[in-house]
Amino acid sequence: MENTKRRVTRKKTAEARFWEKVEKTDGCWNWTGTKSRGYGGFLFDGRQIGAHRFSLLLAGREIPRGLEVDHLCRNRGCVNPDHLDIVTRLENNRRRPYSSNIRDRPHCLHGHWYTDNSQYRAKTKHGGTSRQCLICALKARIVSIQKRLDLLMEEQRGFEGRQPGGDAAADRP
Ligand SMILES: [Zn+2]
Ligand SMILES: [Zn+2]
Numbered sequence: 001m002e003n004t005k006r007r008v009t010r011k012k013t014a015e016a017r018f019w020e021k022v023e024k025t026d027g028c029w030n031w032t033g034t035k036s037r038g039y040g041g042f043l044f045d046g047r048q049i050g051a052h053r054f055s056l057l058l059a060g061r062e063i064p065r066g067l068e069v070d071h072l073c074r075n076r077g078c079v080n081p082d083h084l085d086i087v088t089r090l091e092n093n094r095r096r097p098y099s100s101n102i103r104d105r106p107h108c109l110h111g112h113w114y115t116d117n118s119q120y121r122a123k124t125k126h127g128g129t130s131r132q133c134l135i136c137a138l139k140a141r142i143v144s145i146q147k148r149l150d151l152l153m154e155e156q157r158g159f160e161g162r163q164p165g166g167d168a169a170a171d172r173p
Pocket of ligand 2: 108109110111112133134135136137
């Protein structure tokens, strides 16, 4: 018990140290601390680990032994958990040939493959268009619809115990 407590406190201070070194943008969260081969490094529990790995830990995602972390955004200094995928070495190597150019990539940041059905073009701020993942867009819609629905259902709970149409029915002959 005592041990767990100490670990949690240590993780907390580490968390504060971690965020001091992160520069968030709309896309990537850039690591501003020490780097090696482009990857951020972070000292945790007396050990040097990948900053992106620590970010995944903070996000509650365990990295099982033997698995690797793939940067879907191809920015090694990025620690945005949304841009990170836990994959086998085989999968990581398979994805590598597509790594150079974001436009040529056959899948979105979350690894959905682009097909004629799963992509659409959206206008950019600069007047051009860019390829977007329809699966990600639809998922985002569902999340926002679910949020609205949750709020409405929460409101409905305020009417608990009242019969729907109860008063009106009593007035009927
Ligand atoms: Zn990124
Ligand atoms: Zn997607």
